Amino acid sequence: xxxxxxxxxxxxxxxxxxxxxxxxxxxxxxxxxxxxxxxxxxxxxxxxxxxxxxxxxxxxxxxxxxxxxxxxxxxxxxxxxxxxxxxxxxxxxxxxxxxxxxxxxxxxxxxxxxxxxxxxxxxxxxxxxxxxx
Amino acid sequence: xxxxxxxxxxxxxxxxxxxxxxxxxxxxxxxxxxxxxxxxxxxxxxxxxxxxxxxxxxxxxxxxxxxxxxxxxxxxxxxxxxxxxxxxxxxxxxxxxxxxxxxxxxxxxxxxx
Numbered sequence: 001x002x003x004x005x006x007x008x009x010x011x012x013x014x015x016x017x018x019x020x021x022x023x024x025x026x027x028x029x030x031x032x033x034x035x036x037x038x039x040x041x042x043x044x045x046x047x048x049x050x051x052x053x054x055x056x057x058x059x060x061x062x063x064x065x066x067x068x069x070x071x072x073x074x075x076x077x078x079x080x081x082x083x084x085x086x087x088x089x090x091x092x093x094x095x096x097x098x099x100x101x102x103x104x105x106x107x108x109x110x111x112x113x114x115x116x117x118x119x120x121x122x123x124x125x126x127x128x129x130x131x132x133x
Numbered sequence: 134x135x136x137x138x139x140x141x142x143x144x145x146x147x148x149x150x151x152x153x154x155x156x157x158x159x160x161x162x163x164x165x166x167x168x169x170x171x172x173x174x175x176x177x178x179x180x181x182x183x184x185x186x187x188x189x190x191x192x193x194x195x196x197x198x199x200x201x202x203x204x205x206x207x208x209x210x211x212x213x214x215x216x217x218x219x220x221x222x223x224x225x226x227x228x229x230x231x232x233x234x235x236x237x238x239x240x241x242x243x244x245x246x
Contacts, residue, residue, distance in 0.1 A: 014217040032212045038153050039205030039232075041161055042198060046239045048164075049194075052185070053245040056178045063176070066168045075165040082158045089154035096147075115154075123159040130163055131174030 034085040037078035090115035142207060142229070149204025152197065185246045198239040202232035 019029050044066075051062035065071065093115050094108035127133060167176050175181060184190055206228035213224045 014219065016216045029212075029215070032208055032215070035205040035208035035212065038157050039202055039209065041157070041164075042201040042205070043235055045160075045164075046198060046235050046242070049185075049239055049242040052178070052181060053242045059178045059181075063167055063172060066164060067170060072165075072168045075161060075168050079158060079161045079165060082153070082161055085150075086154040086158055089150055119155055122155055123162075126156070126159045127162065127173075129175075132163065132166055132171075 030081075031084060031088045034081040037074075037081040038085065040074075041078045041082075086119060090119065142225075145200055145203040146207040147204075149200035149202075149207075152200050153204060156197065157201065182246060185243065191243045191246070195236065195240050195243060199232070199236040202235045203229070206232040 019025050048059075048062050051058040066075075091112050094106075094111040097111075099106040099111060163173055163176065166173055175184065185194065210221070210225050210228050214221055218224060
């Protein structure tokens with residue numbers, strides 16, 4: 001005869017409360033949420049490509065559209081999140097690909113620093129080539 | 134031996150994470166300048182149209198769009214899981230589909246230049 005079962009299994013509650021439990025968790029989530037802005041801005045650029053392909057009038061309408069206050073705010077917030085993604089990514093680079101020369105590992109600060117230097121040069125080069133200044 | 138498709142989704146994520154870390158902030162800065170009414174010369178219709186007419190630029194733009202969207206989709210998938218959404222297969226399917234659709238649309242528009 002089957003045993004009378006009166007179990008009360010523990011069901012672990014799934015919540016998102018843990019995010020605010022420690023500043024480190026919050027910083028992690030801020031980093032992860034950067035994907036919404038990088039992805040969202042990229043989709044905006046895909047729409048821009050469509051407008052550019054349609055001709056000068058559609059492109060002018062696109063440029064006019066991104067001048068709206070909501071778009072300016074979105075750009076500012078997106079820029080902040082994108083830069084935070086860069087900052088976290090470059091700081092993780094030494095952990096993701098430690099570099100050994102001879103017996104010694106290259107210091108983490110040198111690897112991260114090299115990434116930041118390349119980032120700065122690349123940013124200045126793109127701004128210059130695009131005629132931003 | 135266990136067969137995993139993780140490298141296939143993770144590879145473009147890592148590549149996209151690195152690429153977006155290097156170029157996305159400055160690209161956003163360019164459109165931010167345009168949004169503020171100081172559009173860089175490159176964003177003038179004739180110049181941008183001519184710029185995108187070169188096949189090397191087309192390939193580069195398509196690559197940037199794909200890697201940016203894919204890494205964002207992958208990260209959002211993990212974030213959904215972190216926030217307690219356990220329907221991972223559905224989430225992954227939708228997000229990767231959006232990334233691929235966005236890339237497909239970009240490629241389609243690029244062929245018109």
